[in-house]
Amino acid sequence: xxxxxxxxxxxxxxxxxxxxxxxxxxxxxxxxxxxxxxxxxxxxxxxxxxxxxxxxxxxxxxxxxxxxxxxxxxxxxxxxxxxxxxxxxxxxxxxxxxxxxxxxxxxxxxxxxxxxxxxxxxxxxxxxxxxxxxxxxxxxxxxxxxxxxxxxxxxxxxxxxxxxxxxxxxxxxxxxxxxxxxxxxxxxxxxxxxxxxxxxxxxxxxxxxxxxxxxxxxxxxxxxxxxxxxxxxxxxxxxxxxxxxxxxxxxxxxxxxxxxxxxxxxxxxxxxxxxxxxxxxxxxxxxxxxxxxxxxxxxxxxxxxxxxxxxxxxxxxxxxxxxxxxxxxxxxxxxxxxxxxxxxxxxxxxxxxxxxxxxxxxxxxxxxxxxxxxxxxxxxxxxxxxxxxxxxxxxxxxxxxxxxxxxxxxxxxxxxxxxxxxxxxxxxxxxxxxxxxxxxxxxxxxxxxxxxxxxxxxxxxxxxxxxxxxxxxxxxxxxx
Amino acid sequence: xxxxxxxxxxxxxxxxxxxxxxxxxxxxxxxxxxxxxxxxxxxxxxxxxxxxxxxxxxxxxxxxxxxxxxxxxxxxxxxxxxxxxxxxxxxxxxxxxxxxxxxxxxxxxxxxxxxxxxxxxxxxxxxxxxxxxxxxxxxxxxxxxxxxxxxxxxxxxxxxxxxxxxxxxxxxxxxxxxxxxxxxxxxxxxxxxxxxxxxxxxxxxxx
Numbered sequence: 001x002x003x004x005x006x007x008x009x010x011x012x013x014x015x016x017x018x019x020x021x022x023x024x025x026x027x028x029x030x031x032x033x034x035x036x037x038x039x040x041x042x043x044x045x046x047x048x049x050x051x052x053x054x055x056x057x058x059x060x061x062x063x064x065x066x067x068x069x070x071x072x073x074x075x076x077x078x079x080x081x082x083x084x085x086x087x088x089x090x091x092x093x094x095x096x097x098x099x100x101x102x103x104x105x106x107x108x109x110x111x112x113x114x115x116x117x118x119x120x121x122x123x124x125x126x127x128x129x130x131x132x133x134x135x136x137x138x139x140x141x142x143x144x145x146x147x148x149x150x151x152x153x154x155x156x157x158x159x160x161x162x163x164x165x166x167x168x169x170x171x172x173x174x175x176x177x178x179x180x181x182x183x184x185x186x187x188x189x190x191x192x193x194x195x196x197x198x199x200x201x202x203x204x205x206x207x208x209x210x211x212x213x214x215x216x217x218x219x220x221x222x223x224x225x226x227x228x229x230x231x232x233x234x235x236x237x238x239x240x241x242x243x244x245x246x247x248x249x250x251x252x253x254x255x256x257x258x259x260x261x262x263x264x265x266x267x268x269x270x271x272x273x274x275x276x277x278x279x280x281x282x283x284x285x286x287x288x289x290x291x292x293x294x295x296x297x298x299x300x301x302x303x304x305x306x307x308x309x310x311x312x313x314x315x316x317x318x319x320x321x322x323x324x325x326x327x328x329x330x331x332x333x334x335x336x337x338x339x340x341x342x343x344x345x346x347x348x349x350x351x352x353x354x355x356x357x358x359x360x361x362x363x364x365x366x367x368x369x370x371x372x373x374x375x376x377x378x379x380x381x382x383x384x385x386x387x388x389x390x391x392x393x394x395x396x397x398x399x400x401x402x403x404x405x406x407x408x409x410x411x412x413x414x415x416x417x418x419x420x421x422x423x424x425x426x427x428x429x430x431x432x433x434x435x436x437x438x439x440x441x442x443x444x445x446x447x448x449x450x451x452x453x454x455x456x457x458x459x460x461x462x463x464x465x466x467x468x469x470x471x472x473x474x475x476x477x478x479x480x
Numbered sequence: 481x482x483x484x485x486x487x488x489x490x491x492x493x494x495x496x497x498x499x500x501x502x503x504x505x506x507x508x509x510x511x512x513x514x515x516x517x518x519x520x521x522x523x524x525x526x527x528x529x530x531x532x533x534x535x536x537x538x539x540x541x542x543x544x545x546x547x548x549x550x551x552x553x554x555x556x557x558x559x560x561x562x563x564x565x566x567x568x569x570x571x572x573x574x575x576x577x578x579x580x581x582x583x584x585x586x587x588x589x590x591x592x593x594x595x596x597x598x599x600x601x602x603x604x605x606x607x608x609x610x611x612x613x614x615x616x617x618x619x620x621x622x623x624x625x626x627x628x629x630x631x632x633x634x635x636x637x638x639x640x641x642x643x644x645x646x647x648x649x650x651x652x653x654x655x656x657x658x659x660x661x662x663x664x665x666x667x668x669x670x671x672x673x674x675x676x677x678x679x680x681x682x683x684x685x686x687x
Contacts, residue, residue: 227590231614270596271588274612277628278621461620 005206005233006129006199011099012189013143014074015044018066018097020088021079021104022048022057029103029149030079033137034058042144047073066095073097077137077147082106085133086118093126101147102132108195109134116197123198135194136170139177141187142213148192150174159433161186162215163294166204168193169248172220176287183291184432185298188213200225202233209237216297217243218290227271231279238280239464242297242455246284247272280458282451289447292439296448299435300413302456302465305382307333308449309375310356312387313363313395318356321385321417321442328450332356339378346370356387365398372406372414383413383452385445390424400427407436413452415445482663485684487527487570494682497655499648499667501679504572510554513571514547521545521574526557528567543574575680578673581635583648585615585656585665587687593656597649599631600669607631615653622646640675648677663687 017037021030030050037046038058048057053064063069066076066088076097078088082104092100100123107116116133123130131137137147141160155174158181165180165187167173173192180187189211191204201224208217217237224230237243250269276283282297284290308330312318325332332355335343340353347367351359359367368388375381386403388395407414416438418428428438439445459465485493491501506527507513513524526539539560541553554569561567580600588594591614598610611625626632626645636642648670656662666683 224590227588228592231591268588270612271591271594271614274594274614275591277624278613278617 004229006203008099008129008131008138008191008199008204008207010074011101011129011131012138012140012145012191014099014145016047016072016074017042017044017145018047018049018063018069018073018076018092019079020049020066020076020092022050022062024054024057028079031058032149033077033079033103033147034060036146036148036150040144040146042146044074045071047071049076066091066097069095075099075101075145077101077103079103079149082112082115082133086115086122089119089122089128089130093122093128097128099129100131101135101137102130102194102197103135103137103147103149104132105134105194107133107197116195120197128198130198131191132194133197134170136173136192138192139187139190141189148174156181158185158187161188161298162213163187163218163298164189164191164208164211164214164216165218165220166191166193166201166208167220168196168201168222169220170194172248172287176218176220176291179287179291180294183295184429185295185437188215196225202226202229205230205237205243206233209233209240209243215241216294217241218294219243219245220248220290221245222248227275231275234275234279234281239459239462242282243280244282244284244290244293244297244451245276246287246290247276280455280462282455288444292437292444292448293451295432295437296413296415296452297455299408299437300415300452301411302459303382303413303453304456304460304465306330306449306453307380307382308385308446309333309335309378309381309383310385310387311359311368311371311375312356312389313359313361313368313392314387314389315358317387317389317417317419317442318358321387321446322356324441324443324446325385327443328446330446330450330453333375333378333381335375336378336380339374339380342374343371346374360394361392362394363392363399364394365396365402367394368399369402369406372402372410376406376410376412381412383415383449384410385415385417385442385449387417387442388427390418390420390427397427397430400430404431404434404436407431408434413449415439415449417442417445482685482687484529485662485686487568487682490682490684493659493684494655494679497658498651499655499679500677501667501682502573502575504570506568507554507571508569510547510551513544513550513554513569516571517545517550519545522550523572523574524550524553524557525570525572526561526564526567527570528561528564530564531567572680573678575671575678576673578671579635579637579641580669580671581645582666582668583652583670584668585652585662587663588614593653593660595625595649595653595656597625597629597645599629599634600671613653616657617649617653619646619650622649625649635672638672638675641672644672644675644677661687 019034022034023031048062054062076092139146170192208214310321524541544550582600584596586594593615609630611628664685667679670679
């Protein structure tokens with residue numbers, strides 16, 4: 001199967017990079033790309049290429065053409081006006097460059113299909129894996145490759161982790177990257193693929209499905225180029241790891257916007273929904289959901305059982321949480337007699353043992369710890385929703401530390417609900433950076449849990465839940 | 481863009497895939513229609529490319545059983561038919577009442593054959609309560625197509641309907657996969673009654 005699809009390894013882990021269109025003018029895309037390579041500490045060779053024939057660009061020897069470099073080139077990044085791209089690509093082919101990213105726009109997305117066709121035929125002639133055109137390129141935090149032309153100070157970069165993100169749209173891509181770092185989960189690879197002229201969705205999904213550094217895939221698409229190949233790859237990919245997908249252009253208005261955007265034949269939304277449902281995708285309907293789902297899948301184990309225990313230090317939010325469980329098809333756990341017995345001793349007499357368990361506004365880390373410990377062990381509980389309102393007198397950093405301890409060790413999925421301002425935010429960041437997903441509302445947490453259960457059921461049905469061993473170990477963050 | 485397959489041809493083709501429509505035949509005279517009926521209740525329809533909405537334009541005659549009724553219906557339809565030439569007259573067993581569902585097939589430019597299930601009659605357009613899958617579908621997919629509908633409870637008033645619908649969905653999916661030249665399929669309505677079904681109207685569009 002692998003040889004039917006492009007392998008993106010050299011593109012994501014190149015030992016040498018030519019930047020075509022590298023420039024001394026700071027406002028040029030080629031300049032920013034090169035500067036970014038230097039900024040992120042890329043360890044391979046960098047060859048700036050510019051027709052104007054400068055001697056050096058950003059301190060490196062510059063070349064007029066890739067043909068002049070005469071050394072092995074794993075990746076060429078092309079950032080020059082569209083009309084010069086075919087010639088430049090032809091030169092890459094002749095110079096035996098191993099992979100190419102075309103950042104430039106001005107192809108089928110603006111109606112110039114002829115120019116795009118030229119690129120496709122040159123790529124075919126040299127069997128060149130080409131990403132783009134009209135894209136941001138790639139980012140791989142482990143190999144320190146970053147072809148994006150966004151100034152680094154304008155965008156927060158996520159930490160290194162297990163989520164890989166592929167996006168047809170560069171704008172959605174860069175925005176989401178910024179948000180990912182805010183949601184505190186780790187990124188493996190980012191691939192912005194634009195018009196998908198050569199490398200398309202099926203290639204990318206296939207690559208990420210088999211990439212050992214990727215545990216969770218998130219995918220923004222507007223349309224796919226090869227529907228049947230995409231299904232073929234999806235069937236295998238979703239059996240290996242969760243694939244969260246969001247489709248732009250689901251309404252007639254969005255669809256026509258998407259068409260002029262990347263010029264891909266969209267097909268009907270009903271068909272996409274059918275594909276997502278049928279082949280094990282986790283469909284997100286908003287960017288928020290996409291990030292919220294990614295968070296839980298990255299760090300928490302799968303479960304096909306759906307009895308959720310709710311503990312809270314505030315009654316009202318607990319009631320809302322109970323509603324949101326029900327609305328999302330989850331069930332409220334009923335504690336075992338043994339669990340109740342132990343908890344009665346640990347809690348003040350006023351605490352009722354029925355779910356959601358309100359531990360009181362004065363609940364401190366000891367109460368949180370006792371409750372989470374018992375629930376993690378109770379066989380009547382499949383997942384935990386911990387509501388920690390940091391506005392209350394008892395909740396402080398010790399509560400966050402307790403949640404982190406259990407949330408990263410429990411063999412059951414744990415989600416935290418913690419709405420609030422700056423004080424809450426500090427603790428939420430602590431918890432999230434350790435791998436405990438935190439949500440601003442019970443609805444968001446319940447939706448994420450429901451997505452986890454639904455996907456777990458799919459895996460079980462497909463007979464691939466034995467990969468549980470992998471997914472059932474909580475992943476500690478390998479922060480940079 | 482594609483042409484409507486002759487009714488009897490479609491009837492026979494679907495029959496090969498165990499998709500059974502009501503017994504039907506083209507007739508050239510009132511006598512042939514009377515012979516077809518054999519005393520049972522029949523429906524008579526005028527089939528013409530120029531008449532798309534048969535029931536709206538009075539081109540369907542219901543509940544005919546005695547020879548007199550059949551003769552006058554035939555006379556009336558052939559008279560209307562003069563302005564809709566070329567036309568044919570189709571007779572069909574009369575349906576009994578039951579739960580109406582619709583099963584459709586379509587071709588998506590990206591993903592190929594799609595199959596659709598919805599509650600029949602006017603509801604399908606009003607509530608847009610339909611489920612769609614890419615063909616071929618599995619047994620599980622067929623169940624989920626039913627489970628995914630809000631109108632599931634109406635559809636399964638008679639619990640025997642579940643198995644009938646599932647079998648039909650799988651047979652239709654199989655039909656669509658093996659007949660790539662069929663761009664569209666419409667079984668609308670299919671009437672579920674007494675532990676069986678009758679596909680009342682068939683529409684196959686060839687590419």
